[in-house]
Amino acid sequence: PVIDTFELNRAVYRIPTDEYRATVTTLTELLDLAPLLPKPTRNLSLGERMKCEIAAALLHRPQVLFLDEPTIGLDVTMQRRIRRFIAEYNRRTGATVLLTSHYMADVEALCKRVIVIHHGKLLYDGPLRGLAERFAPFKILQLKLHEGAPTDAVQRLVAQRAEIMTLEEGLVTLRIPKALTAPLTAQLLNELDVADLTVQDPPIEDVIEQVFAQPGDENRAQVSTQGC
Template sequence: MSIIAVENLSKIYPVAVKQPGIKGTLTHFFRRTYREIKAVQNVSFYIEPGEVVGFLGANGAGKTTTLKMLTGLIHPSEGKVKVAGYTPFRRQPQFLHKTSLVMGQKQQLLWDLPALDSLKINAAVYNLSDKVFQQRLSELARMLDIESKLIQPVRKLSLGERMKAELLAALLHHPQVLFLDEPTLGLDVNAQVAVREFLQEYNHRYQATILLTSHYMADITALCDRVLLIHQGQLIYDGSLEGLLARFAPCREVRVELARHLPTDKLSQYGDVKAIDGQQVRFLVRREDLTATISRLLSELQIQDMSVSEPPIEEVIGRLFSAGTVT
């Protein structure tokens, strides 16, 4: 049975329209007119227990609106949604015990108090006994490597340390479903890696279901086997990340370091030349031609180094969002 079931979910916002000038102001005051903004349109998907799913889209595509409907913060205009067997907008206590939402742009910890004080408040809210609280606090703090920081005021923590403390607070009640909205936003590379490793370990240890939005593709490739793509409020792809690359990135990236510089027209016979930097050349080669092309490169050119990889996933996702379709 799916732990998250979404069927034809939509959210439509009425927005007041006002014409300029005094007449427009008076009309707006006495007889207001509205237009509809369709933030999310007929979105359907199912997520099984223990899955880690990436939810991708450009700014304003509808990701955060969808997450807010899944967590019960806003009421959907149309459609049905079930999370852990509950209807989110009813905000039943049992539902709140089974889910958690972490938003990278917002915080739940009290700014001037030590994080530990906020964690004690959370423990009281979720009716955790002192024994359970101490056990979970010790375990999660050790996994996050933040034991020594919990007695410092939150305002004195670094951004990465605050994010770890936010995760600890969100997971103290061991939710079955975790919604993450840009959890690594603004973090440095080391902090991003630490958060990803923690989420991987938490998922493996507790089989928690995670729905993750992020503009950092490294988060998605490190954590998610499946991705959902939303564009202008509509779901345009639901499938594996590997399948997405195979379908929409038919080329492999070949980088070579030549013994001497060669002109572009000489190099273009081996593939689509994307960049030349001195003796460094970057090609795109179709997958079916890859073996033959590499053989030609090695036999016909003086090559000092070579590497073959998938093209950057950012380029693939960016092309899909620009096109607005996967057909």
């Protein structure tokens, strides 16, 4: 059973009994482990096993936590639970969390700091939200037109000034240079029958792609993230 694995870890790390019990209680609460503790490990689902493995690694209360792909293979609900747990564990204990993940949602939810290294030189060191400002010189504008409004005028208005990413019945997505965002948005609102409009930074995946899309190996960049 899972609880036997926890007991083994307690013995390996020589954790005092009172401290061990308090830690198990806290982790059981944060990760909702109560129904899993008596189960054999082989009977756990991937998500359940991931939660138990994280708990086992935290029994001795490490001050630095390395997490390698903690949400890989998990469904959306379980991914969110793991992210919430990591953030709450950091808040309660003050432990440093170093995270590696192919899921940019993990990075967005947990990492406060991003470091970009270019050919051995530091290109960026700052908050995640500033990464788009540095590497993505465009905004994403989404338009929803009123029912029956023609979309052909969009092509005329944005010609050579923006990239039309999608153009469907009543729905338009544009990629606009930042310098043109304000004037072009004003013109679209003035000349089109707009029901709704949003302007936002590109998805973090697109920003990271911009970083690594530089030509030549000498221009490749490395992105590191530091969590909580």
